[in-house]
Amino acid sequence: MPEGHSVHRIARQFALHFVGKTVAVSSPQGRFAAGAERIDGLRMLSAKAVGKQMFLEFEHDRWLRVHLGLYGAWDFAGNFTADATTASAAGRMGQTNQHGTVVGEHEDSLASIGAPRRTRLRMSEQEKASDAPSEFPPEPIGAVRVRLLTDTTCADLRGPTACEVLTPDEVQVALNKLGPDPLVDDNGAAEERFVATVRKKQTAIGILLMDQSVVSGIGNVYRAEILFRARLDPHTPGKLIPEELLRELWRDWAHLLEIGVRTGQMMTMDGLTGDDYTAALASRDDRHWVYHREGLPCRVCGANIAMELASARKLYWCPSCQAPLGS
Structure with a gap:
């Protein structure tokens, strides 16, 4: 299960490449079709992580809450920063360390390797980079619960424990349960x-x-x-x-x-x-x-x-x- 640092890193990807933009939202798998319709075509206003949960704010007081759980993962494709760290969020894209791609047993990760570019990145407990898809947006692969798409960046969510659209009051209820x-x-x-x-x-x-x-x-x-x-x-x-x-x-x-x-x-x-x-x-x-x-x-x-x-x-x-x- 992704621990807190992974979810904060994912939230920074959204803060850098989705916040402030109008987002097309769909559910290729079909299981989240009703929720996707509620936020499709809205502008994303903020992205934040609290512990193992992430909250994406949209116009009209609508929020997307995601808990990856044991099997969830986000796949990013298109133009994005490979390492959206704290420094990146302040405008320094990928300058926190220069160790290249790191592959380790049980816990693979992608270290900071530069400014936004067209590629593919899976973010869960493991962060794995791969070659860019031949077309953009790429065809959904597997059971994609929800797809978030801008003109330049695509994010596909698979296998989450929780994925739901909430009102501000419902978000506060969820936050009140967290330490x-x-x-x-x-x-x-x-x-x-x-x-x-x-x-x-x-x-x-x-x-x-x-x-x-x-x-x-x-x-x-x-x-x-x-x-x-x-x-x-x-x-x-x-x-x-x-x-x-x-x-x-x-x-x-x-x-x-x-x-x-x-x-x-x-x-x-x-x-x-x-x-x-x-x-x-x-x-x-x-x-x-x-x-x-x-x-x-x-x-x-x-x-x-x-x-x-x-x-x-x-x-x-x-x-x-x-x-x-x-x-």
Whole structure:
């Protein structure tokens, strides 16, 4: 499932290449025909991500809410920026890093490689570039739930968990169900909200971090890595975690999310330079502390990394480095 950094990157593609333009909206698959008709031919006014959900605003108080879920993905074709990062959104198109196309096991990504051009890009948890289609707009491939089309850019959505047209009041209801997002909310207030919520819970922190009503955007990879970086036992009840440690968790999430949006990678090992940094961009084997490393030695203490199921998702952790508090 795409984590928060991926959805923010997708929202930036729309902010750069759709906002301010009249958009033709259709449902090649047919399942979203009624919704597409409600926003077809309207101008897009804004695009924003909150956690794992994206909200596209159109004229006449209509919004498109999309949650990619486990299988959803956006395919972009035509003229667009291959890396719509924070810097790109400020007008610097693709200048944040120059590592070319990065292909790694489990988590492929496209790094910054220049200004808008005609090509094709799939954006989900993996970002994969391919050759430009021979014609524009390209013929829909597969079960395209919704197509958004301008004169120069096409975006096709496949396999989302949610895709619906909402009123402003309905958007607010959806937003009210989400926890704070460091890239959206006032960071001071967001930190206070996160800390206050967790400190009321008897639930294990390893489960709380995946609860989108507690904090938006954290998925399986970031959950495991943030807890390891804090040396925190994932089974610790939220209410037993010291306040300062919770604040450190929030600030680390904000730090890692910014890196993820900027690089397109869930880079969770700090201080890498030169060949080590290049290797980390190229392969998850070289950029994570514990995620997907079950049975391998901990990079810090040498103990075997453990894996268990927590809320039906695989949780990776080091039983030695992440010993219970006070032990």
